[in-house]
Structure formats: structure tokens, C-alpha cells
Amino acid sequence: MSSNPTNSISVTPGKSIISSGTSEITGGLWADVWKRFTHNPIALAGFYVVCFLAIMAVFADLLANDKPYYLEYRGKTYFPIFRSFIVGARLGHWPPELLNVEFKKLEGARAAYPPIPYRPTNINLLEPLEPPSARHWFGTDKLGRDIMAGMIHGSRVSLSIGFVAVGIAVIIGVVLGAIAGYFGSWVDLVISRVFEIMLSIPTFFLLITVAALLPPSIFLTMAIIGMTSWVGMARFTRNEFLRIRNLDYVTSAIALGVTDRKVMYKHILPNALAPVIVSVVLGIAGAILVESSLSFLGIGVPAELVTWGSILHEASTTTFAWWLAVFPGFAIFITVLAYYLVGEGLREVLDPRLRGLR
Amino acid sequence: MLHYIFQRLLLLIPTFLGVTLVGFLVMRLAPGDPAELRAAGGLGGARESTISRNKQSTVDEAMAQWRAQYGLDKPIHVQYLVWLKNLFTLSFGESFKDNQSVWGKIAERLPVTVKLNFWSILVVYLVAIPLGIYSATHPNSFGDQITTLTAFVLFAVPLVWAATMAVVFICGGDFYYLFPPAGLESLDFSEKWSFGKKFTDHAWHLFLPVVLLSYDGFAGMSRYMRASMLEVLRQDYVQVARAKGLQENIVIFKHVLRNSLIPQVTILASILPGLIGGSIIIETIFSIPGLGQLGYESVLARDYPTVLALFTVSAILTLLGILISDLLLSVVDPRIVFGRRQQ
Numbered sequence: 083m084s085s086n087p088t089n090s091i092s093v094t095p096g097k098s099i100i101s102s103g104t105s106e107i108t109g110g111l112w113a114d115v116w117k118r119f120t121h122n123p124i125a126l127a128g129f130y131v132v133c134f135l136a137i138m139a140v141f142a143d144l145l146a147n148d149k150p151y152y153l154e155y156r157g158k159t160y161f162p163i164f165r166s167f168i169v170g171a172r173l174g175h176w177p178p179e180l181l182n183v184e185f186k187k188l189e190g191a192r193a194a195y196p197p198i199p200y201r202p203t204n205i206n207l208l209e210p211l212e213p214p215s216a217r218h219w220f221g222t223d224k225l226g227r228d229i230m231a232g233m234i235h236g237s238r239v240s241l242s243i244g245f246v247a248v249g250i251a252v253i254i255g256v257v258l259g260a261i262a263g264y265f266g267s268w269v270d271l272v273i274s275r276v277f278e279i280m281l282s283i284p285t286f287f288l289l290i291t292v293a294a295l296l297p298p299s300i301f302l303t304m305a306i307i308g309m310t311s312w313v314g315m316a317r318f319t320r321n322e323f324l325r326i327r328n329l330d331y332v333t334s335a336i337a338l339g340v341t342d343r344k345v346m347y348k349h350i351l352p353n354a355l356a357p358v359i360v361s362v363v364l365g366i367a368g369a370i371l372v373e374s375s376l377s378f379l380g381i382g383v384p385a386e387l388v389t390w391g392s393i394l395h396e397a398s399t400t401t402f403a404w405w406l407a408v409f410p411g412f413a414i415f416i417t418v419l420a421y422y423l424v425g426e427g428l429r430e431v432l433d434p435r436l437r438g439l440r
Numbered sequence: 441m442l443h444y445i446f447q448r449l450l451l452l453i454p455t456f457l458g459v460t461l462v463g464f465l466v467m468r469l470a471p472g473d474p475a476e477l478r479a480a481g482g483l484g485g486a487r488e489s490t491i492s493r494n495k496q497s498t499v500d501e502a503m504a505q506w507r508a509q510y511g512l513d514k515p516i517h518v519q520y521l522v523w524l525k526n527l528f529t530l531s532f533g534e535s536f537k538d539n540q541s542v543w544g545k546i547a548e549r550l551p552v553t554v555k556l557n558f559w560s561i562l563v564v565y566l567v568a569i570p571l572g573i574y575s576a577t578h579p580n581s582f583g584d585q586i587t588t589l590t591a592f593v594l595f596a597v598p599l600v601w602a603a604t605m606a607v608v609f610i611c612g613g614d615f616y617y618l619f620p621p622a623g624l625e626s627l628d629f630s631e632k633w634s635f636g637k638k639f640t641d642h643a644w645h646l647f648l649p650v651v652l653l654s655y656d657g658f659a660g661m662s663r664y665m666r667a668s669m670l671e672v673l674r675q676d677y678v679q680v681a682r683a684k685g686l687q688e689n690i691v692i693f694k695h696v697l698r699n700s701l702i703p704q705v706t707i708l709a710s711i712l713p714g715l716i717g718g719s720i721i722i723e724t725i726f727s728i729p730g731l732g733q734l735g736y737e738s739v740l741a742r743d744y745p746t747v748l749a750l751f752t753v754s755a756i757l758t759l760l761g762i763l764i765s766d767l768l769l770s771v772v773d774p775r776i777v778f779g780r781r782q783q
Contacts, residue, residue, distance in 0.1 A: 279458035282762065284754035286717025287735060288466065291747055294739045295470035371598050375721060378600040379736065391600060398604045398725055401613035401621075411601030419596035426592075 118431040125427020131420035139237045143167075146231035148201045149185055150193035163196070200228035202235045202388040211403050221405035223396055229405060232388035233413055239389045240417060243304050243373040244366035250308025251369075252362055255315030256351075262316075263323025264346050270320070277320075280313040289372065293382035303382040307369050315361050322354035356432040360425050367421035374414045390414050448766060452759050459759075460527075463751040464520050467744045523748070532749035537741050542749045545734060550753075552624065553723070553730035557715045559650045564657035564711065569704070571658070572665020576700075577692060579670065587662065594659035599718055603652050603725045611648070619648045622727040649726055653718045657711050664707060669700035698772060705768045712761040716754045 120126055138145065149162040160177070162185060168174040185193065198219070206226035214221045220229035262273035292306050326332060327350065335345050376382040377391030378398075385392075390410040397406035507513045511522055526533060532542035571591075575584040607613070611621035620626070624645045633641070672678065673696055681691045719732035727733070731750060738746035 275454060275458065278455050279462065281713075282455055282459050282755055282758045283462060284713050284716045284751065284758060286713070286720060287751060287754055288463070290720065290736070291739050291751070292466055292470070295466070295742070367596070374598055375600050375717075378604075379721070379724065381739075394600055394604050398607055401608045401611075404608050404615070407601070407604045407608045411598060411604060414598045414601060415596055418598065419593065422592065422596050 115428075115431045119427055122427045122430065125423050125430070128420040128423025128427065131416060132424060135237055135241060135417055135420070138234060139241045142235045142238055145196055146198035146200060146202070146228070146234040147196045148199060148204050150195045150199075152194040153185065153188075154192040155179075155188055155190070198228065198231050198234065200231040202227055202232035203386070204228065204231070211400065213403075214405050220409045221403070223393065223403075223406060224400060227388065229393060229409060232393055233390065233410055236388055236390045236393070236410070237413070237417075239300065239383070239387065240370045240373055240414070243300070243307065244369045244421075246301075246304040247307035247311065247369040247373075248362055248365040250305060251312035251315055251365060252358070254309065255312035256319050256358060258312070259316035259319025260323050260346050260351065260354075263320040264327055264342070264350065266324070266327070270324075273316075273320075277313055277317055280310075283310075285310045286372070286375070290376065290379060290381050293376055298382060298384045300383050300387065303373065303376060306382075307372050311365060311368060311372075315358055315365065318357045318361055319354060322357060323350055326350045326353055360429045360432060363421055363425035363428060367418045367425070370414065370417055370421070444770070445767065448763055452763065456755065456759060459755040460524070460752055461520065463748055463755070464523065465516075467748050468516055468519065527752070532752075533745040535738075535743050535746050537738070537743045537746070542745050545746065546731065546749060546753060549729055549731050549734050552728060553719055553732060556646070556649055556653065556719060556722070556728065556730060559646060560653040560657065560715060560718075561708070561711070563650055563654040564661055565704075567654075568658040568661035568665055569701075571662040572669060572700075573692070573697065575662065575666040576669035576673065584666075588666070591659040591662050594655050595663075597655070599652060599656065599721055602655070603722060606648055606652065607725060620645050624728055649722050649728060653715060653722055656718075657714070661704060661707055661711075665700065665704055668703045669696060672696050672700045701772055702769065705765050705772055707765075708768075709758070709762040709765040712758050713754075716757070 119129075143163060143166075144151075147163055149166055151161065151163055153160040153162055156179070160180060162180065165174070165176065165180075169176055185191070186199070200218075204227060206222070209218070209222050209226040210224045212218055212222040212226070218228050218230065220233065222228055223232070258273055258276070262270045262277075289306055289310050293303060296302050296306075323346075332345060332349060335349050340349070373382075373389070374391035374394065377389045378395045380392070380395060383389055383392065390413050393406055393410040394414075397403060397410075400406065504513070511519055514522070523533075530543060532546070534540065535542050535545060571587055575587050578584050606619070607621055609615045610618040613621075624642070626641050626645075629638075629641060678691060678696060681695050682688075686695075716732070719730060720736055721732070722728065723730045723732035724736050731753070735747065735750045737743075738750065
């Protein structure tokens with residue numbers, strides 16, 4: 083990327099340190115980062131895939147649902163999906179004639195269904211293990227549940243696991259790393275021992291142990307993944323803090339009597355964030371991978387929750403049902419690849435060494 | 441050198457204690473009383489509803505006795521110290537599941553996992569280093585771009601997907617039968633087979649697990665290798681070597697390679713935990729009787745002594761990996777002074 087023409091107009095690292103510290107030119111560095119990021123078509127493609135997945139996760143209920151968007155029944159018009167949101171938020175009730183009905187069996191009703199007219203929980207024992215067809219785009223599992231619906235709703239699980247787990251990891255990692263790097267001496271020594279312990283722990287084994295011992299829950303899984311994956315971020319943060327702490331501007335801030343906390347969070351952290359951001363993006367991919375392995379092993383997430391990993395697990399036992407293996411695995415692969423591409427693209431624009439600004 | 445090894449070993453002690461303490465606390469503080477679980481298992485899990493009050497007291501008594509037998513009635517720090525003391529005599533206690541010696545179980549399965557991981561590490565290095573050398577010596581060529589792209593894509597392939605696809609498409613099933621779906625030797629395996637036949641049978645069974653365990657390692661490492669080699673190629677001494685008229689081969693293999701191998705040595709330590717995690721998945725899918733499968737089964741059965749022992753063994757392996765890569769580092773890089781390694 084050294085031949086990137088935008089190099090000539092990019093800010094120097096010295097300026098970027100100032101600009102991210104003062105309020106009127108806020109975003110100078112980040113606007114530049116974004117601009118250079120968009121010049122990398124592969125990274126940008128990854129970013130679009132990430133956005134697409136996020137939209138799919140947010141609108142999963144509108145894409146795959148057993149209720150219609152729009153329903154005309156006995157001369158009345160209903161919007162059952164939207165009504166279900168209202169009921170779900172406890173702001174209203176179902177009209178009595180629609181309470182606990184099967185919409186597809188209403189007689190004389192005219193309805194507009196979402197592209198995938200199933201929910202992942204719809205069990206249909208009459209259609210077990212159907213190969214992909216016009217009715218079930220990606221086939222069904224052995225309980226007759228639609229795989230496409232399972233995958234659309236499963237994107238919620240993997241996305242939220244990725245973000246929440248990494249959020250927890252960032253908080254632990256940045257706080258510990260910042261304290262170790264800023265205070266140095268014996269504090270650093272002690273915290274670095276903790277890092278070493280965490281690095282020597284067989285993380286995945288610890289993970290499946292804890293996840294299997296605790297009751298299955300998606301929130302616990304998120305927390306466990308987060309609590310076992312912060313070491314990398316902590317070490318990055320520590321090294322950055324260690325480096326920046328000895329820069330003149332920090333020394334002068336301390337000399338001016340700025341409190342430790344303010345120096346750490348206001349003056350050092352913004353400049354230490356770049357490598358952390360890259361590891362956050364890669365960490366989301368890692369968390370999604372770990373979650374898929376956990377649900378593949380049938381540990382952590384509740385049995386009735388359909389995730390990409392749990393569909394894969396079924397594939398490994400019913401080996402003739404190739405559609406159970408191909409589609410969810412490909413979804414994990416594409417998601418992870420997209421995050422890797424974004425992370426790699428960010429690394430290229432954030433790492434001063436790769437910018438040729440050594 | 442001996443002094444350095446001794447110093448490193450001393451530093452390992454607090455780390456080792458920390459790791460085992462974490463493992464121990466996780467095992468003991470998790471909800472679910474092993475004694476109760478055992479009682480429930482022994483009585484078909486229908487304890488609450490079908491057993492009269494009379495029998496209930498007998499069960500409680502048995503549970504208390506069993507707790508005392510395994511030392512579960514003592515305070516937790518005493519339990520930890522007792523466990524540590526036993527560790528020094530290489531005794532991991534008895535399995536809750538079948539009362540067999542945990543150490544015996546592990547010793548029986550350790551060779552399988554070590555074999556699997558040994559071959560995987562070998563494949564990782566044998567594939568990654570030549571690929572890395574090629575990519576770095578032909579930067580931005582067509583071949584380099586293909587290698588980089590392939591490595592990147594492989595790195596993102598989830599192990600569970602790759603393994604499931606292999607099981608579905610090339611291990612019998614409805615498609616192709618190229619590789620066996622389970623085990624490490626054929627069902628009719630006999631000691632009487634000729635060496636060649638035994639070897640082929642083993643290789644045939646090991647091929648898929650080893651490839652699956654190593655692809656993500658060599659994908660990652662070939663990229664590291666490329667980067668570190670490019671870094672070295674930029675150094676002045678390489679230019680000097682070329683300027684004094686050395687052949688390109690000698691420059692690359694004698695002067696550049698050695699220095700660009702340094703980071704790869706430290707990576708050995710970081711891929712070990714990944715291999716242990718991968719072994720759990722691969723051994724479970726392919727029914728390979730190794731430590732990973734034992735770990736998975738023991739976790740599900742809440743067999744605390746076995747889980748804790750496996751946890752400890754994996755931690756020891758990881759720590760040894762770190763130690764070995766530190767020692768190797770000082771072998772490949774004489775600039776690293778023993779005991780005074782610069783960060």
C-alpha cells in the first residue's frame with residue numbers, strides 16, 4: 083500500500099497526536115483513516131459484508147417470520163409482525179381473533195409473507211431433513227425447521243456474541259493494560275504475571291469447562307468468551323502506554339499536575355487506541371469462531387436456540403444432509419473473513435510503519 | 441546456558457501455581473455438587489420424586505461419606521494444597537466417573553494427542569516456511585498474491601466447518617470415501633501386518649486430522665514468515681552481502697533465513713494452545729481416543745479430577761512450549777544474551 087496516492091496528503095503522526103487531543107479538529111486522524119480505508123477495495127468489501135450482516139441481524143424478524151407483514155381477514159386489515167413487536171414490548175395486545183392462531187391456516191385470508199415465511203423455532207415433523215427446494219431455500223433439519231430462517235436469526239447470536247464478548251474483553255484488557263503500562267515498576271510486574279498466566283491457560287479448554295459447568299445461557303457464554311480473550315488487547319495497550327508514557331507531552335502533562343486518571347484516559351488512551359482497534363475487529367471474528375465451536379460441541383448456548391454452530395453440529399451426525407454443513411459453515415466463514423478483511427484494512431491505515439511514515 | 445534454563449524454570453513456578461489455581465477455583469466454585477450429581481446418576485436421576493424420606497437419609501449419608509473420601513468436605517484452600525501435594529507425587533487422584541486412576545487414563549491417551557500435534561506442528565513449519573520464503577523473495581508476483589490470498593482465506597475457515605465438510609463429503613457418507621471417518625487405525629488392524637501396511641493405514645487415518653489441525657497454523661505462519669523475511673531483506677547487511685558478490689541463494693538461505701526464523705520460533709509457543717483447543721474438536725469429530733476427546737467427555741460428565749488434571753497437563757505443555765521456544769530463540773539468535781533478554 084506504499085504506492086497509495088493519498089499518502090502525500092495524509093497528516094503527519096505529530097499532527098495527528100495534536101488533532102485527536104484538541105476539540106476543534108476532532109476526527110482529523112479518523113477522517114483520514116476512513117478516507118484511506120475506502121481506497122482499499124477489498125477491505126471496503128469486507129466492511130460492506132459486515133454492514134449487510136448487521137442489517138440482516140437487526141431485521142431478522144422482517145426477513146424470516148411465520149407471521150405475515152399484512153393480513154386481510156374477515157374484512158379487517160392487520161399487520162401481524164408489527165403487532166407482535168408491540169405485544170413483545172408490552173404496549174398492546176393481540177386482537178382476540180388472532181390470538182394463538184396459525185396464520186397460514188386462516189381461511190379466506192389474504193396475506194403478504196416475508197421472503198422466508200418461517201421462524202427458526204417452527205417445528206414441522208412432516209418435513210424432516212428436506213434438501214434445498216423452492217419451499218425451503220436451504221433445506222430443513224431433522225425437526226423440519228427451516229435452515230434459512232435459522233441462519234438469518236442465527237446471525238443475531240453470532241453478531242451479539244462477537245460484540246458483547248469483545249466489549250467485555252476490551253474493558254478488562256484496556257484497563258489492565260493501561261494500569262500496567264502507565265504505572266510500570268512492580269504494578270507492571272504483577273499484572274504482567276497475570277498476563278503470563280492467562281497466556282499459559284489452555285483457553286479453549288477452560289472455556290468449554292466453564293460453559294459446561296454453568297447453566298446454558300447465551301449471556302454467560304458471551305461473558306466467558308470475553309473474560310478469556312482479553313490478554314492480547316491488554317498486552318497491546320500495555321506496550322502502547324509504556325511507549326507513550328515517556329513522550330514529552332505526557333511528562334509535561336504530569337508536571338502540570340494533571341491527575342493520573344486524566345493523563346491516562348484523556349492524553350494517552352486516544353493515541354494508544356490504534357492497535358487496540360485492530361485487535362477489537364479481529365477479536366470479534368475470534369469470538370464468533372469460538373461461539374461456533376462451542377455450539378458445535380453443544381456447550382454454552384441453550385439446546386433450543388438455533389445458531390450457525392448448532393446446525394453444523396447436526397450436519398456432523400447426519401452426514402447425508404450436506405445442506406446442513408454447507409450453508410451455516412459458509413456463513414461463519416464469510417463473516418469471519420469479512421471481519422479479518424476490515425481488521426487488516428484498518429491495520430494498514432493505522433500502523434504508521436505500513437504507512438511509510440516511520 | 442544451564443543457569444539460564446534454571447532461571448526460566450524458577451520463573452515458571454509462580455505462573456504454574458497461578459494457572460492451576462485458576463483451574464482449581466473454576467472447578468470447585470462452579471454450581472453443581474459432584475456428590476449430588478453422582479448420587480443422582482447412580483439412582484437414575486429420579487431422586488426427588490421416587491425415593492421415600494427413609495431412603496433419602498441413606499443417600500445423604502452415602503454422599504457425605506463419598507465427599508469425605510474425596511476430601512470435598514474440607515475448606516477449599518486445604519483442598520487446593522492437598523491437590524498440589526498429590527501433584528508432586530504425580531497423582532491426580534481418581535476419576536469421579538469410574539474410580540480409575542486419572543494419571544493412568546491420561547498416560548494411555550497422551551501418546552495419541554502428542555502424535556497428532558507433533559505431525560501438525562511439523563506440517564505447519566514444513567508448509568509455511570517454504571511458502572513464506574517464496575512469497576518474500578517474489579514480492580507482489582502472481583504467485584505471492586495467490587499464496588497471500590489463499591493463506592488469508594484459509595485463516596478464516598472455521599475448523600468446525602472444515603471438519604464437518606470433510607466428514608460429510610469425503611469420509612464415506614453419501615459422497616466420496618477417500619478417508620476414514622473415525623479412529624486412528626482400521627477395524628481389522630492387526631499387529632501381524634507388515635510395517636508398510638501398518639504405516640499406510642496409520643498415515644491414511646492421520647491425514648485428515650493432521651491437515652485440519654494444521655491448516656490455520658500454516659496459513660498464519662506463512663504470512664508471518666513473509667513479513668519477517670521482507671523486514672530482514674530490507675536491512676543493510678543484506679545489501680552488503682549482495683554487494684560483495686554473494687550468490688542470491690547464499691544471501692537468502694544463509695544470511696536472511698536465519699534471522700527471519702527468529703519470530704517463527706516464538707510462534708511455536710503461541711500455536712500450542714490453539715492446537716490443544718483444535719484437538720478437542722478434531723478428536724471429538726473423528727472419535728480419536730486422545731486427550732481432547734477425554735477432556736470433552738470428562739467435562740460433560742463433570743469428572744472434576746480428570747478435567748483438572750487435563751487442564752494442568754495442557755498448561756504444563758504450553759509452559760514447556762514457551763520455555764522451549766525461548767531456548768530455541770537463543771540458539772537461532774546469538775544476540776539474545778541468556779537471562780538478559782530485552783523486551
